[in-house]
Amino acid sequence: MTSQRAYHHGDLRRAVLTAALDVIRDSGPAGLSLRDLARRAGVSHAAPAHHFKDRAGLLTAIAAEGYGLLADALAEAPELRERGVRYVRFCREHPAHFQVMFAPELLRTDDPELLAARTRAGEQLRAGAGDLAVSERGEDAGLAGVAAWSLAHGFATLLLGRNLEEPLAGRDPEEVFRDLTGLLFQGS
Amino acid sequence: MTSQRAYHHGDLRRAVLTAALDVIRDSGPAGLSLRDLARRAGVSHAAPAHHFKDRAGLLTAIAAEGYGLLADALAEAPELRERGVRYVRFCREHPAHFQVMFAPELLRTDDPELLAARTRAGEQLRAGAGDLAVSERGEDAGLAGVAAWSLAHGFATLLLGRNLEEPLAGRDPEEVFRDLTGLLFQGS
DNA sequence: GCCCAATCTAGGCATTGACAAGTTTGCGTA
DNA sequence: TACGCAAACTTGTCAATGCCTAGATTGGGC
Structure with missing residues (x-):
């Protein structure tokens, strides 16, 4: 029986992160409560603080993870248009990460891990843009x-x-986005 | 001397809205506290509730106002590209409104005033899109x-x-956005 | 001039984030 | 294997907040 919780949770950090992502997914970052996350994980109300310091720390960790996931997703795509599709897919598969990543006022924007992940994702974004500039008659x-x-x-x-x-009327968002890029980037 | 505050504020609703917009502008909706707004307006901590019911009510009022302002801004623009520029200008002139407008989990999304303003803005958006479909070889x-x-x-x-x-390197955002549309909507 | 409804105040309660101090546990080291 | 120490977790506390209820004040319409 594991009902008798051990003093050590095992992987509280991951458990809190996962629970937080659930909450954010359907209530946004505003609906997030550290004490509630602690309850969900079955630990005391102050336990999460040991892993994330505070609310901003938790959200910063989520954002950093998100940038990492995004960088990975983009790296898989061969060329620009497909990279855009991956971007859209990412926001659907990781909506909580996505929301937090672009809510700078909730984050510790100088966190080293966040900056590193953010830089990595930024490189992937810029790599894609390079392709475009070439195909698209050398514009800036x-x-x-x-x-x-x-x-x-x-x-x-x-x-x-x-x-x-x-406007989408039930169509698959990724497919629509593909059409969109076809409409705009006619040259390629 | 007006230092002796009257029992009635005069225009507490507007005062709270303005203070809220200030706070949201540089701390986001998360940094918003009804009690703090009350203090700024020099009224008791429960006074704002009478005008907005609760936090969601205040934010909903802001969103509704924002959609109204956006609709007005778009209506002024003659054609599609200029409408895009107005959209960008709007987000810079009313950043707090803009943020709240697109944070549905903070709003009472069934509020009649919000829906009305939202619809009006939506019509302006769609009106612009019609222009495009014509110029752009009859696409959907x-x-x-x-x-x-x-x-x-x-x-x-x-x-x-x-x-x-x-990437903007200090350039005027509106100007850059104009270039952007020039790059993408080559046909027009 | 009076009455009523809108406006604002005062008090209270549950919840939360953050902090401090103490307890338990696992792990490296001798 | 035994020890000691740091990491992981708990308990208790405090100020702040949102929201509710009840009461006080005021101005405008009849």
Whole structure:
């Protein structure tokens, strides 16, 4: 019987992270309570603090994990358009991570782990933009990158905010996004 | 001397809204406290509740106001590209409104005033998309609209999240966005 | 001039985040 | 194997907050 909880949880850090992701997924970061997460994990109310220091620490850890996952997802994609699709897929598979990643006022933005993961993801984003600048008659690579990122990020954000339900009319978001890039990046 | 506050504030509703917008502008909705707003307005801690019911009510009022302002801003613009520029301008001039408008988990999404303002803004958005579908060889108007909205929304969101500081390198965001649309909507 | 409803105050309760101090446990080391 | 120490967790506490209820004040309409 494991009902008799041991003094040591085993992997409380992961348990709290997972529970937090659940809560954020359907209530947003605002619905998050450290004490509630502790209850869910079956530990005392102050236990999570030992792993994350405080609320901002927990959210920072989530953001860092998210940037890592995003970097991995982008790295798998061969070229720019597919990278955009991966971006959209990422926001659907990891909506909680995605939300927190782009809520800087909730994070400790100078956290080393966060910065490292963020940099890694940024490199993957810029790598994709490079492709575009070449195919797209040598325009400013930075500008093209911003365009592509804006498009993917806007689509992802609106999607998570349930703002595209009517226009999408039940179609698969990734498929629609593919059409979108086809519409805009006609040259490629 | 007005230092002797009257029992009635005069325009507490507006005062609380304004103070809330200030707080949200630089701390996000998470940093918002009704009691703090009451203190700033010099009233008792429960006074704001009479105007907004609760936290969600206040944020809903802000979102509704935001959609109204956005609808007005979009209505002024003659054609699609300029409408995108207005969208970006709006997010810079009313960052607090913008943030709250797209944080549905903080709002009472069935509030009549919110729905009305939201609908009005939606019409303005769709009106712009119609223009595009015509100029853009008759493609699905819905898809083109989603593309334009995604681009503007993504740019705006990344801008507010301070994610474009390096790529923009101090350039005026609106100007950059104009270039962006020029790059993507080559046909027009 | 009076009454009523809108506006604001005062008090209270449950919940939360953060902190401090103490307890238990596992693990490396001698 | 025994020891000691640091990591992991608990318990208790405090100030702050959201929200509720009941009561006080005020101004405008009849």
